[in-house]
Amino acid sequence: MDTRSIQSQRLASVALVDWPSIASLATAAGTLVLAVATFAAVRSANRAARAAEQSLLVALRPLFLPSRLQDEQQKVMFAEGKWLHVAGGCAAAMAEDGVVYLLASLRNVGPGIGIVHGWRFYPGQESGGTAPDLAEFRRQTRDLYLPPGETGFWQGAFRDTSDPQHEEARKAVESSGQMTVDILYGDHEGGQRVITRFGLQPRKDAGWLLSAARHWNVDRADPGEATPPRKGNYLMSDPRRAGLPRVLNDPFAQLSGALAGTTRMRLEVVDNHRLTPAMQRVVLTAPELATFSYRPGQDVMLMVGVDGDRPVRRRYTIQELGAGRPLLTMGIVRHDDGPGERWVRAARPGDEIEAIGPRGKIFPAPDADWHVFAGDFAALPAFFAMAGSLPHGVRATVILEVPTPDDEQELASEADAELIWLHRLGHSLGDPAALVDAVTGVPLPPGPGHAYLAGEAKVVLALRQALAARGMADDQISAKAYWGLGKANALHGEPAKNNP
Numbered sequence: 001m002d003t004r005s006i007q008s009q010r011l012a013s014v015a016l017v018d019w020p021s022i023a024s025l026a027t028a029a030g031t032l033v034l035a036v037a038t039f040a041a042v043r044s045a046n047r048a049a050r051a052a053e054q055s056l057l058v059a060l061r062p063l064f065l066p067s068r069l070q071d072e073q074q075k076v077m078f079a080e081g082k083w084l085h086v087a088g089g090c091a092a093a094m095a096e097d098g099v100v101y102l103l104a105s106l107r108n109v110g111p112g113i114g115i116v117h118g119w120r121f122y123p124g125q126e127s128g129g130t131a132p133d134l135a136e137f138r139r140q141t142r143d144l145y146l147p148p149g150e151t152g153f154w155q156g157a158f159r160d161t162s163d164p165q166h167e168e169a170r171k172a173v174e175s176s177g178q179m180t181v182d183i184l185y186g187d188h189e190g191g192q193r194v195i196t197r198f199g200l201q202p203r204k205d206a207g208w209l210l211s212a213a214r215h216w217n218v219d220r221a222d223p224g225e226a227t228p229p230r231k232g233n234y235l236m237s238d239p240r241r242a243g244l245p246r247v248l249n250d251p252f253a254q255l256s257g258a259l260a261g262t263t264r265m266r267l268e269v270v271d272n273h274r275l276t277p278a279m280q281r282v283v284l285t286a287p288e289l290a291t292f293s294y295r296p297g298q299d300v301m302l303m304v305g306v307d308g309d310r311p312v313r314r315r316y317t318i319q320e321l322g323a324g325r326p327l328l329t330m331g332i333v334r335h336d337d338g339p340g341e342r343w344v345r346a347a348r349p350g351d352e353i354e355a356i357g358p359r360g361k362i363f364p365a366p367d368a369d370w371h372v373f374a375g376d377f378a379a380l381p382a383f384f385a386m387a388g389s390l391p392h393g394v395r396a397t398v399i400l401e402v403p404t405p406d407d408e409q410e411l412a413s414e415a416d417a418e419l420i421w422l423h424r425l426g427h428s429l430g431d432p433a434a435l436v437d438a439v440t441g442v443p444l445p446p447g448p449g450h451a452y453l454a455g456e457a458k459v460v461l462a463l464r465q466a467l468a469a470r471g472m473a474d475d476q477i478s479a480k481a482y483w484g485l486g487k488a489n490a491l492h493g494e495p496a497k498n499n500p
């Protein structure tokens, strides 16, 4: 074979082997170009959609400022039929017949309609740089809309003389003192909420001059913040603080494992009042409660706050669930401080909170002839729910340590129930002595019986030991540590495992 034939053979073989590959390569390159073009088109479509969404949101956004001094005087009626006048750029206030009236003349300088959600009052000048807690806002009883570019007003009143702020507001108004009002409002879609802090400075002649001290964005980053918030939503509505991450790292995002069979609900506060000196009665509702079932002694887990990007939950027993009415009642012990305490202190009708339930594995033992319940005040709702569900003729002894005699409550039960109240009075919190004495002396009749212990962690431990010393077997005792003295519960609502 001469050199030429070798070359032509090589060429032929190149021609034979490579044309399809080249064609495939060309197709692949074409596909890639198309993919890049499609990707670029989709990206730019997404970008365009985002830009459109952004500009829509911007167009909906309200922003409240004091109206201008030259703006017209407004005449506004309150529920009692009382009229108040307020000049442009000013606020007006009056205390009369047990009601404290507050009124401010505002201008909406944003492009969207503004809707007032609530307000928060401080006597004097409130300056702090941190966004106020949404849980502390009072709801408007009347819908207040402020059209874009127009003047309007905000009004609020203290009518309940037992409300501690009533007195503070009355004094501030009657002494023509400085006042601060935070107004929470949003766009007419219910989003893009803003808190604007208004200062009310007394004028020499009469009334108050209004100034806007700060604005906080609730649902998005403040304009001065370096990092824009990530997309997403909180799983709770209230209480929510401005400036927190918008995506929560929630271990209970999926209701599986121990939470299988539970329901996530948005409960709305219907009523919240002091039932006894140390116990708050909170009544909540949600549509899901109409079909909600639970066993006496079970609880729900409320998302009472956020720590970093983690939800803070606290557990409270279902004391009652209205038969046929979707109303859930809780009894919550008031104490010094904690996220749960702060929530219950501030909760007002209309506030919403995320709840998961039912939770808990302690119920009345079906085969027991007698039942002994022993614990501190936090156990009252669980013990009342369980003892209250026992049938006629079954023997139950409920031993509860409460702060004062005024904290005693009535137990409704068909069972043969005896209530033993211990009053803590001067004794220190978390001291198990009185409860241990009581369970040491309580009759434990023959036959199958069961004991239920709940309250402060060390108290529960001491009670378990006292009953074990009296011969009760482990499987006859259901004990649950509810809280730990001097230590906050863990984020999931139970005493932290490292509680000594």
Ligand SMILES: Cc1cc2nc3c(=O)[nH]c(=O)nc-3n(C[C@H](O)[C@H](O)[C@H](O)COP(=O)(O)OP(=O)(O)OC[C@H]3O[C@@H](n4cnc5c(N)ncnc54)[C@H](O)[C@@H]3O)c2cc1C
Binding pocket: 299, 314, 315, 316, 317, 318, 330, 331, 332, 333, 334, 335, 336, 337, 338, 339, 340, 341, 342, 360, 377, 378, 379, 381, 382, 429, 480, 481, 482, 483, 484, 485, 486, 487, 488, 489, 490, 493, 494, 495
């Ligand atoms: C299954 C279950 C059911 C429960 N049911 C109820 C219920 O129906 N009603 C109820 O009131 N509680 C109930 N609790 C207890 C309640 O969840 C705790 O008391 C919880 O610690 C309250 O949260 P916090 O945020 O207010 O306080 P935390 O942040 O947990 O604690 C802050 C501080 O408050 C103190 N503290 C906490 N609780 C009390 C208290 N009760 N008395 C005095 N000081 C306290 C702590 O020692 C700590 O120093 C239940 C707990 C569990 C696990």
